[in-house]
Amino acid sequence: MSDDKGSDDKGSDEARQEWQEAFEKTPQRDVDFETMSGVPVDPLYGEGPYPGQYPFTRGVYPSMYRSRLWTMRMFAGFGTAEDTNGRFKELLRAGGTGLSTAFDMPTLMGRxxxxxxxxxxxxxxxxxxDTLADMGDLFADIDLSGVSTSMTINGPAPIIMAMYIATAENSGVERSALAGTIQNDIFKEYxxxxxxxxxxRPSVRLITDLMKYTSAEMPKWHPVSISGYHIREAGSTAAQELAFTLANGFAYVEAAVAAGLDVDDFAPRLSFFFNSHIDFFEEIGKFRAARRIWARWMKERYGAKNTKSMLCRFHTQTAGVSLTAQQPENNIARVAIQALAGALGGSQSLHTDAYDEAMALPTEKSARIALRTQQIVAHETGAANVIDPLGGSPYVEWMTDEMERRAEEIFEHLDALGNGSILEGVYEGIENGYFVxxxxxxxxxxxxxxxxxxxxxxxxxxxxxxDEGEKNLLRISAEVEEYQLKRLASVKQARDDEAVATALAQVTADAEDPTVNMMPSLIAAVKTMATEEEVVxxxxxxxxxxxxxxxx
Amino acid sequence: MSDGTTGGDEPLRVILAKLGLDGHDRGLKVVARMLRDAGVEVIYLGLRQTTDTIINAAEQEDADAIGLSMHNAGHLTLAPRMVDAVKDAGLDIPVIVGGIIPEEDAIELSEKGVAAVLGPGASTEDVIGAIRNSVTT
Known part of the structure; x- marks a missing residue:
């Protein structure tokens, strides 16, 4: 599948002309596009496929960072909902442009x-x-119609989504106005x-229910973020990260189509999440290959007609696993290089890790340095002035092809494993231990x-x-646990237990009927202050x- | 590679487990393979173990040591619980902890009876050395 890269039956002059027109329609950032020595630089150098054109190797949009920088989305979450609410506000003040929530382990496991x-x-x-009350604290005094929120949760994702929707509605924001992403990617969990x-299989039903619900009711929401990040952190190679992640994406597409959705109804809202590790050129090749593979498979195998269904838009996070506990300040350099790879690879949003994360959650200071690191990449290096500045480099183009070739080998294996279905191949690969x-x-x-x-x-x-280590680490006091237990007890005390029981019975009844969408009964249940675990x-x-x- | 014995001819037998909800099993799996390559008999329990399941396995398998991997900042609560559970069961088996453990926490864990704490970057030799020292002392 790699012999017709990008030509897509268009003459190269015509394609260039089309790109130029699309580019000129997009407003540019108000900065001087020149080097620090005053040399003006064009938005694009080299040949097609041009940015914003199939198969999007050079970028999903015609103007990329010339018109808008990536979203600087910093992941945060610790302690109580109120503690994290404070960190969110600090990040927004410091120039962060999106919120990203980390949940504690019990919440992630539905406990x-x-x-x-x-x-x-x-x-x-x-x-x-634990309950809707905590979700309300988490987003207190933040206008949910004005931010985009990313929530990193999978097993209990539909329940947390229900709580977010209920929180917004309680604060007078319509669910249709909500923008953001819930990770909700169960395959990479197994x-x-x-x-x-x-x-x-029941987990995939919950995912397709959420996809159906958001595609009907929440047009600005991304119901699944197909994530290679954790696959890489668990030890995979770059090519495995690429292949397993996109295969999982194909599997969700097959599942949603089997559940009755048209591919172009949901695929434009799928997004991806990749790791940016330390091998600079391999990472850039991986990002470029991801766009090309996704576009081709969506068009050719899954019959997508809408161009937006073919766009592999992704969030990137620097590689936590590459951070060292020894000489931790060195991690700032690692993160800077990885962030640059993410930018040169055309990421839509980026999280930069803090240098102390090999030992603990980041402190306010280390989290700020991490944000500053990507601001330096964005505003000082000039890397954002030119679209896909490494495109056309023989090494980078070779690496892109090589990543694609290795990924295609894995797709072939999964396709055979599933007798012509990637979805079945992924189920089988989970069952037989192939992935792990x-x-x-x-x-x-x-x-x-x-x-x-x-x-x-x-x-x-x-x-x-x-090596002097790092002494100034964030400590979560045991009082958090105490506080949270009291909070949970008082919420349970104040609620109407009968309403809770009725709502939970409805959740069970809906679970028994695969033709019913789970989301309405989940929203109703969390509104009664049923706890996450009770709903699970x-x-x-x-x-x-x-x-x-x-x-x- | 170090030789994975207790010093005599018997190979070391080590339980490896994740206690609690933490699902980060990369490090534990790598340690399991390294120890096997070095001749240690590894009893790999995997994820979501409780102190009870670990004690049962340690008794049944006649283990020389229990290795726990912790990446979720729960170590100050969970590791001493394991040490106490071993004592309560009347066993004399050292508990070794690896993972994301800040230095000062390592000191606290030692005070609470954890036999050895291995941080990120520990080599195979470090791991086997820590097990052997714990078993012989």
Whole structure:
């Protein structure tokens, strides 16, 4: 599938002309597009396929960062909802342009703060959300019609989505006005991050329900963010990250079509989330290949007609796993290089990691340095002045082709595994341990390289003098857990238990009927102050749970 | 590679597990393979274990050590619970913790009976050395 790159039956002069016209229709940023020495630079150099033209190798939009920089979206969440609300406001004041929420482990796993499983984990690695009351605290005094919010949650995603919708409506904002993304990508949970609740098939039903609901009611919402980030963090190679992520995307497309949606009704709202690791050119090749592969498959295999269905738009986060606990300040340099790769790869939004994250959640200061790092890339380096500035480089073009070739090999394997269905191939690959095995093999190869000294990690296995560590780490006090338990108890005390029970019974009844969309009963349930875990359990009665086979 | 024995001819037997909800299993899997390559017998329990499931496995498998991996900042609560559970079960098996553990927390964990704490960047030799030291002392 890689012999007709970009020509798409158009003469190159005609394609150039089309790009030029599209480019000129878009307003430009009000800055001087010249080097720091005063040399003016064109928006684009080199040949087609031009940005904004199929298969979008050079960018999803005709003008890219010439008209609008990427969204600087910093992930935050710790302690109580009120603590995180404070961090959100600080990020908005500091020039952040989107909110991104990290939830604590019990919330991610569908457990309440008073669950036996939650002990020691409440508010530790993100914010604790038990009921609608916490969600209200989290977004207090933030106008939800004026921000775009990203929520990183998967297993219980529809319940958290229901709480967000209810919070907005309580504050007088219509759900149709809400903009943002919920990660809601369950396949990579079985493959890498391991935050699943139900088995794969009922989980996919919940995802398609949310896709149907948002495509009908919430036109500005992205119901799934198909995420390679965690696959990479778990140890995969760049090509595996690319291939597994896009294969998961194809699987969701097949599932949604099977659930009765037309591909062009939902595909324009799908978005992606990739890792930007330290091997600079490999990452850039990966990003460029992702756009080309997605466009081609959506058009050719899934029959998309709407150009927007073919656009691989993605968020990028620098590689947490590349951060070292040794000589932690060095991580600022790593993050800067990874952020630059994300920008040169054409990301739509970017999170930069804080240098102290190999030890703890970031402090306010380290989070600010991380934001400043991407602001330097955006405003000082000139990298945002020219679209796809590395396009046409023999090495970068080769790397792009090579990433694509390796990904296509994996698609072939999955397609065969699923007898002609990528969806079935992904289910089978989860079932038979293919994904976790491939990822573990790659992680082990990498670690052996480090252990043997063949792969140098500065400050870890070479250049180790001068490690002073980092003492000034964010500490989450145990009071958070105490506070949250009291909060939960008082919410439970004040609610109408009968209304809760009735609403939960409806959730169970709807779960039993696969033709019913779960979202309305979930929204009704959270409005009664039913807890996240209660709602999870109401569905678990029908869906069961998933237990991974422990394989090394 | 270090030799994965207790010093005599018997290979070390080590339980590896994730206690609680934390799903970050990359590090634990890598350690499992490294230890196996070094001749250690690894009993890999995997995710979402409780102190009870770990104690049961340690008894049944006659384990020399319990290795826990923690990446979710829950270590100050969870690791001492494991140490206490081992004591309460009347067992004399060292508990070793690896993962994202700030230095000062490592000191606190040692005070609470954790036999060794391994941070990010620990080599195979470090891991095996820590297990052997814990078992022999």
């Amino acid at each position: 309440d703060s008073d669950s036996e499983w939650a002990l020691g984990e409440v508010g530790r690695a993100g914010v604790a959300i 493959q890498a991050q391991k935050e699943y609740i139900y088995p794969p 095995g491939e990822i573990a093999d790659a992680a082990y190869r990498f670690e052996r390289g480090v252990n043997s000294g063949r792969r140098i990690i500065v400050g870890v296995n070479d250049f180790t003098e001068g 359990m109401a569905m678990e009665k029908v869906f069961g749970t998933y237990v991974e086979r422990a394989i090394v």
